[in-house]
Amino acid sequence: MEDKRRSLRLGLAVLGVVTLGVGAWMGLFWAPPDREMGDVYRIIYVHVPAMWMSLIACLVNFIASVGYLFKASWKTDSLAESTAEVGLLFGVFGLVLGMLWGKPTWGVYWDWDPRLTSMAVMLVAYMGYLALRRFIEDPEKRAVWSAVLGIIAFMDIPIVWYSVRWWRSLHQVQSTPQTVHPDMTLALRVNAFAFLFLFLAFVWSRYRIAQANRLEELALPDSLPDAAADGGLTRTT
């Protein structure tokens, strides 16, 4: 069973890398250049999928957090931990790519545009989430509190978005499949699937690490000879 999962995980990663290679070729050479931006626009083939994955990660993190509060389980806790970390990775990646694109297009790396700003605020909020997880030793308390934090942070995203949109706006309206060349849509979809495969592989691996950590933390008091020193009070399981 474990062997099967291992090969499935490896297969997912390999599939992701291969699709990413095909997607990179399609995005760089096969898809036509943009009428106004020329070749600069080609960064969307990595920037947009990265942002999508980051948003999916936040959504899964929120669902796992709510799930944990309804029914405590190490599985949802580990899922929340892994999605927050992988989501932060993809989000920072996407944000840096967006800034690289902004310089030739808008003339500046950073602008206080709603999408950019809400994304940055969201990433800082999830950094805080991960920091909190590091700072609490008791695994059960950590699970409950980070679930509470995950829910509160997720609810903030739409409010931040609306508030900054009223404040000011520059980001171009996102294109739809109807407004762009069909080859561009296909290239973007291939890249999005590549990112999805890689995302799943990352989250799965991180989830396994998180589960192993939980096991180790929970097993610690019984296996250590000096566990009785604090009367076994600090850990309850």
Added chain:
Amino acid sequence: MLSTAWILLNKDLLLEWRTRARLNALVFFALATLLLFSFALGPDSTLLARHAGGYLWLALLFASVLSLGESFRVEQENQCLDGLRLVPTDARALFLSKAVGNTLLLLFLALVLLPVMIALYGVTLSLSPLSLLGVLALGCMAISAPGTVYSAIANHARARDVLLPLLLFPLIVPALLAAVKATTLVLQGDPMGQLTSWVGLLSAFNLIYWGLGLALFPRVVED
């Protein structure tokens, strides 16, 4: 639940009153922050007057981190929080009392800072003082509700003094934005009629986070 919250609130306010040194320190900290903003920007009085609302809220936000952190630290002496949890009552009452207490403390601070800000930055009030009071109250509520939940969490973590602002600041961004905009509009006049939408945003933020706080806080303090 409400009567329990009332009793707890009275206890907190009494405690605050009897240890006035802490309250004084908080007031002077906030005043010093206001003063520092004017040094950081140089003696350009038009600039200071234009951004007065922003400085007022930043001073309040920095002071709030200190007061929020204190609000659960006082419960740790003699395991007060454990004692409160042993009483057969709703944990939501504890949230209500703490959040209302923090709001009142911040509002008091805002009212102390207001005349100083008006004198220091040369601000004039365009709209009625009552609307300013309303905006200040809504803003203090918006900081207090998520701040109370986060301070209860951060209180038990390592590095709690770093953790609370790290968690609170990104969350509070929309509330800060709305409060600053609304305050500036009240101070400088509102020809475009934008005040209602910012106050609406602030109210929505309050509604969501006071609701979330009431729903989630019992899980935060449970054992």
